[in-house]
Amino acid sequence: MSVNTVSIASSAIALPSIGRELNVPQERLQWIISAYSLTSGCLLLFLGRLADLYGRRRAFVLGSLSQVAFGLGCAFANDEITLDVLRGFQGIGAAATIPAGLGILAHAFPPSKARSWAFATFSAGAPVGASLGNCVGGTLVQLTDQAWRSTFYFSSCLSFVAAVGAILSFDADAPSHEEDKRVDWLGAALITTGLTLIVFVLSDGEIAPNGWSTSYIIALLIVGVILTAAYIVWQLYLERVQNSPTRSTSRWTPPPLLRLSIWKRAKGKFAVMQWIAFLNYGCFVTWQIWAQLYYQNFLGLNPVLTMVRFIPAFVTGFICNIIVPLLISRVPVVILLGSGTALTGCAALLFAVVGPSAPYWAYGFPGAILSVFGTDFMFACGTIFVAKVALPHEQSVAGALFMTMTQIGTAFGLTISTIVYDRVLKSQAAAMGVVDNADGTNAPRLAQLRAFQGAQWTCFAFGMFACLMTLLFLWDAGIVGHREAPPAGSDSEETVARGPPPAEKA
Structure with missing residues (x-):
């Protein structure tokens, strides 16, 4: 999980440097991020199914080695198209490792307090990876001769460590219990x-x-x-x-490939959890990207100074993932997700009302702290809930569905906020008498600020909608974590939550 987030965060903070060296126009820089998200998000279901059938350990190792190979390829790219294509292939590795990792955890840790810690540790990979990607990535871009290429060397090294760790520590793949193993x-x-x-x-x-x-x-x-x-x-x-x-x-x-009846399980709460993940990631990841662009393109800060402004988010995220296992088995999920999504939305609200001379400590600092609560609570609660609802042979593909919703939510949030940004920029510039502003480079600073604010208002709307869905549909969902494993021979909480599988009903 850390490697996946490092691959996104380190390349995001290197975008201005990549654009200058490879002559990539501003409007096409997003494809360096989007190409990775495109393949990693769209292949999750398929590769999650293959992991369930043919071995999660095998899928994890092959996916990690794929990230090593194509990450190194990105470091040697000398033109825009090559870099975009290799980033797409690098994302395939993430599509294999993440659902396989979720399936491995679900099988290695039965319903218990240990499972809560395991999934919280997995979700902690997001803030840890974001921290490494921004801090180390920003430093490498700023201080090394290789500049942005160093970030791909760094992510490739982490992928290699993950592959070696998997070979040494993961149990051998158990054969699938499905009678029909066709794809x-x-x-x-x-x-x-x-x-x-x-x-x-x-x-x-x-x-x-x-x-x-x-x-x-x-x-x-x-x-x-x-x-x-x-x-x-x-x-x-x-x-x-x-x-x-x-x-x-x-x-x-x-x-x-995936039983669509899974959306109805737990009285439809499974589907609600997927859509909350969709909205929350549309808020958080989009907020992070626009905040980075605001610091670098509007305030003119270099990558290191931009990275420093996100340190509170990384520290808070790590602390959240230590607290989550203590809360998830005691506090109803509606409180965790409702408060988390609301706080992430408030982070976007702070940047939506930021002024041209606003002090960092009044807006940027609290915004960075508040931004991570929704994602950290959502990921831990969501993955545990999915593991409870999914059948044993569905663990990887069900986890893949959850991650697919986060990836599509990110793409949707970035698209809607970009549309808002462009429309506000053009209308504000036109109102100020600047007509030739197709690329936004000659737009007045006030018009650029209004555009950044408009994008953040969009992020705020996503966060508040996620909070509203939580309060409306999960108010009776109860506690998703486990205090201890169920007694041997008793019906597990998982079976109670989802009922018998369709085949047994028939």
Whole structure:
């Protein structure tokens, strides 16, 4: 988890340096982040399913080694296209390691207090990785001769350490208990292609030649939505076939990639948890990106000074993940998620009202502290809840679904906030008499500030919507953590939460 966050944070803080050296226009710099998120988010379900079937340890090691190889390739890239393509391949490694890691933890730690600590430790990888990515990445960009290339050497070294650690410490893969181990290749192709096109459109729609009215943007969006809808219909059909007492053994009806009935489990709270994760990440990650751009592009700070301003967030995030295991087995999830998402939204609110001469200690410092609560509480509570609801052979693919929602939420949040930023920048500049501001470089400083504020207002809306969903739909969800393991031979809390699997009902 730390390696994944380092790969995003270190490249984000290096964006201005990359843009200058490789002559990448400002509007296309986001693809260095988006290419990684595109593949890591869209392949999570497919690779999570393969990990469940063919071995989570194997998937984790191969994914880590893939990140090593393509991370080093990024360090040697000399043009924009090569770097974007290699970043996409680097994201495939993350799509393999994260769901495999969640599945490994779910099987290694049965429902108990130890499981709460295990998943909280996993979620602590996010602030730890963000800290390493920003602190070490900013220092490397600023002080080394290799500048931004050093950040990829750094992330590749961490990936290699993770691979070696997995080989030495993970138990051998146990064979899957599923009777039918076939892979739904058609479903995998439909959802992977559909999500890829949708995320691509979200990432590129605003910077396309004619914006959202560009012909290929409209066409790809329509195709992406159709393929995603076809995947849903196909999965419903396969699940109905699997649940039938006289189910067919035809090679055309393999087990579904993901049983869509999982969304209904725990009386629909599973689905609510996914959408809260979607909204929360649309708030937090987008806030972080716009805050970095505000410090570097508006205030003109170098990477090291920008990094220093995020240190309170990293420290608070680490402390939160020490506190979460103590709270998660005692405090109802509605309190944890409701307060966490509200505080993350307040961090965006501080930057939405920041003034041109606002002191850091009045806005930036409290904003950095408040920003991490939603993500740290959401990730720990969400992953434990998913592990409770998912069946043993679904652990990796269910964790992959949770991570997919966070990735798509990030892409959606960045897209909506970018649209708001561009629209506010153009309207404010036009009101001040500046017409030729297509790239925003000659927009007045006040117009740029209003644009940054508009983007942060969007982040605030995402955070508040996540808080509202928590209060409306999870008020009776109770406590998701465990004080101790259930007695041997008794019905586990997991079975009570989700009921018998569909096959048993049939």
